Amino acid sequence: MATVLPADLPARGAPPAASPPGARPPVRSGAPSVATLVGVEIRKSLSTRSGRSLAAAATLLAPAATALIASASTEELGSVTGPIGVMGMLTGLVLVALGVLSTAGEWSHRTVQTTYLLVPRRGRVLAAKAAAVGLLGAVLAAVSAALVTGALALLAGDVSWDGTGRALGVVVAAGAVFALVGTGFGAALANTPAALTSFYLVVLGVLPLVRTFKPEVGSRLDPAEAVLTLAQGGTPTQSLLVLAGWLGVSLAAGAVVTRRRAVA
Amino acid sequence: MIEVSGLTKQYGARTVVDDVSFTLEPGTVTGFLGPNGAGKTTTMRMMTGLVPATAGSASFDGRAYPGLPNPGAVVGTLLDASAVHPGRTGRTHLRLLASVVGVPAARVEEVLGMVGLTAAAGRRIGGYSLGMRQRLGIAGALLADPPVLVFDEPANGLDPEGIRWMRDLLRGHAARGGTVLLSSHLLGEVESTVDRLLVIGAGRVVADGPVGDLLGGDGAAVRATDPAALARALETAGFHVQHGSDGALVAPGAEPGQVGAVAAAAGLVLTDLRPVRRGIEDLFFQLTAAT
Numbered sequence: 001m002a003t004v005l006p007a008d009l010p011a012r013g014a015p016p017a018a019s020p021p022g023a024r025p026p027v028r029s030g031a032p033s034v035a036t037l038v039g040v041e042i043r044k045s046l047s048t049r050s051g052r053s054l055a056a057a058a059t060l061l062a063p064a065a066t067a068l069i070a071s072a073s074t075e076e077l078g079s080v081t082g083p084i085g086v087m088g089m090l091t092g093l094v095l096v097a098l099g100v101l102s103t104a105g106e107w108s109h110r111t112v113q114t115t116y117l118l119v120p121r122r123g124r125v126l127a128a129k130a131a132a133v134g135l136l137g138a139v140l141a142a143v144s145a146a147l148v149t150g151a152l153a154l155l156a157g158d159v160s161w162d163g164t165g166r167a168l169g170v171v172v173a174a175g176a177v178f179a180l181v182g183t184g185f186g187a188a189l190a191n192t193p194a195a196l197t198s199f200y201l202v203v204l205g206v207l208p209l210v211r212t213f214k215p216e217v218g219s220r221l222d223p224a225e226a227v228l229t230l231a232q233g234g235t236p237t238q239s240l241l242v243l244a245g246w247l248g249v250s251l252a253a254g255a256v257v258t259r260r261r262a263v264a
Numbered sequence: 265m266i267e268v269s270g271l272t273k274q275y276g277a278r279t280v281v282d283d284v285s286f287t288l289e290p291g292t293v294t295g296f297l298g299p300n301g302a303g304k305t306t307t308m309r310m311m312t313g314l315v316p317a318t319a320g321s322a323s324f325d326g327r328a329y330p331g332l333p334n335p336g337a338v339v340g341t342l343l344d345a346s347a348v349h350p351g352r353t354g355r356t357h358l359r360l361l362a363s364v365v366g367v368p369a370a371r372v373e374e375v376l377g378m379v380g381l382t383a384a385a386g387r388r389i390g391g392y393s394l395g396m397r398q399r400l401g402i403a404g405a406l407l408a409d410p411p412v413l414v415f416d417e418p419a420n421g422l423d424p425e426g427i428r429w430m431r432d433l434l435r436g437h438a439a440r441g442g443t444v445l446l447s448s449h450l451l452g453e454v455e456s457t458v459d460r461l462l463v464i465g466a467g468r469v470v471a472d473g474p475v476g477d478l479l480g481g482d483g484a485a486v487r488a489t490d491p492a493a494l495a496r497a498l499e500t501a502g503f504h505v506q507h508g509s510d511g512a513l514v515a516p517g518a519e520p521g522q523v524g525a526v527a528a529a530a531g532l533v534l535t536d537l538r539p540v541r542r543g544i545e546d547l548f549f550q551l552t553a554a555t
Contacts, residue, residue, distance in 0.1 A: 024408075024409045025367050025368065025371045025374070025407075025408065025409055026367065026368065027334070027337045027365065027366055027367050027408045027409075028334060028337070028365075028366025028367075029333065029334060029337070030333045030334060031333045031334055032334070032363075032364050032366060036363060036364070036366075037364070039363070040360055040363050040364055043360060043363075044360060047351075047352050047356050047360070048349055048351040048352060049351050050351065105349075109347070109348070109349045109350070110344060110346070110347035111347055111348060111349055113314060113343060113344060113347045114347065114348075114361065114404065116313070116314060117312055117314070117335065117336070117341050117343075118335060118336045118361065118364045118365060119364060120312075120313045120329060120330035120332070120335060121330065262309075262314065262315040262316060263309065263314035263315065264309070264314075264315065
């Protein structure tokens with residue numbers, strides 16, 4: 001009859017490399033907290049070269065463009081809210097890619113597998129990604145907008161600073177919204193090139209065309225125009241609805257696909 | 265204990281996993297064996313909730329995988345070693361996993377040491393070989409030192425030394441009371457690691473039992489200076505003799521000792537005598553032909 005060893009007896013004969021040294025490591029017993037997951041998602045976004053490049057581009061592209069245009073242009077700017085809005089939109093378009101990478105990037109690199117093995121409740125993962133990307137979007141947009149404002153103060157000369165506070169608030173919020181729309185697009189299409197191409201094609205290709213022929217339809221759909229209108233102090237209702245629509249539709253589509261898609 | 269009951273996966277009219285049931289006991293290493301495309305990976309993905317099952321269920325100590333509060337602490341899973349972001353370093357990758365599983369960052373250095381990747385941990389995973397990615401995947405699965413290990417084709421890309429290392433790791437894990445399920449399409453990779461074989465073909469379990477029972481001695485292969493005389497002597501002694509394609513004689517069901525005794529009694533010179541073990545390929549074709 002074979003000797004039965006107690007289950008917790010360490011294997012003495014096993015080579016040291018194959019047997020974990022000492023007792024079991026301390027392991028948290030419950031599920032990871034939302035704060036933990038959000039922190040992990042922020043680290044994921046900033047731990048790849050593409051993520052860091054996008055974060056740098058989102059922060060620096062708009063201030064660099066502002067400095068270039070302000071120093072080269074001889075025209076009067078009038079008010080700073082226009083340039084702040086345009087530059088905030090530019091930053092937002094970069095931040096879309098950061099959002100897309102956080103969700104679609106996981107499918108493209110197939111890292112969703114490990115992500116969902118450790119957190120099978122996919123809704124929690126998507127919520128954590130949305131919180132992380134929204135936070136990153138707002139922070140990066142804020143830094144970018146601060147630098148844009150500084151560049152305008154140094155280079156723009158005699159301009160009106162009325163409504164600057166509101167414009168800055170709008171572009172920071174727009175940073176979060178655009179990053180979140182990217183998160184939703186990425187989750188819905190589960191493929192980085194497809195999500196990026198379709199978003200930029202719609203916003204930079206289809207919507208400008210629509211605006212050319214039917215301006216009133218274009219302004220009811222275009223998120224970039226909505227940001228500009230809000231930053232320049234226009235009537236907010238329609239612009240807010242446009243942004244809410246983009247946010248709602250992309251995140252809802254992303255949530256549906258996230259829940260159903262098989263990880264093959 | 266892991267209980268898989270009636271797991272079935274259909275894609276349209278095609279059934280890739282068909283009513284697969286088995287139970288895994290603590291302290292055992294089970295080899296999940298079958299050719300590529302037999303349904304091993306899909307079964308493991310259904311067990312861990314990555315792919316929804318058409319029918320059936322899998323439970324880990326009574327709970328479905330998605331219902332485990334912290335699954336990484338219970339099941340260490342390695343399904344696809346290449347499913348890592350090539351731009352992160354091995355250490356960063358493991359630190360992210362450690363945060364989600366809830367083990368201290370110091371544990372990352374421990375598992376890196378266990379799999380022999382300490383020196384490579386600061387390099388981007390894009391530059392790792394397949395074998396190094398397998399080791400990284402194993403390191404990730406071991407972070408919480410979970411009682412259950414589920415590995416899909418872990419020997420892929422490992423060199424013979426790596427395969428031996430993995431065998432020691434998995435045997436040691438089972439000796440400490442752990443439960444191991446590892447899949448392979450090559451018997452040779454897992455033969456000496458597993459206690460039990462679960463053979464799957466075309467989506468169905470075709471055999472389930474201890475390795476020895478399924479792959480026991482199946483005869484003797486013998487070469488002699490006078491094969492014709494040896495064949496006559498063996499047939500006279502009651503053995504059935506087949507002529508192998510390479511000139512060797514095969515006596516199914518005979519022990520090498522019995523063949524040697526017949527040859528000695530007849531005064532024949534043997535040049536080669538060895539047991540014939542049934543390969544997994546033979547076993548597999550035999551089992552699937554029978555169903």
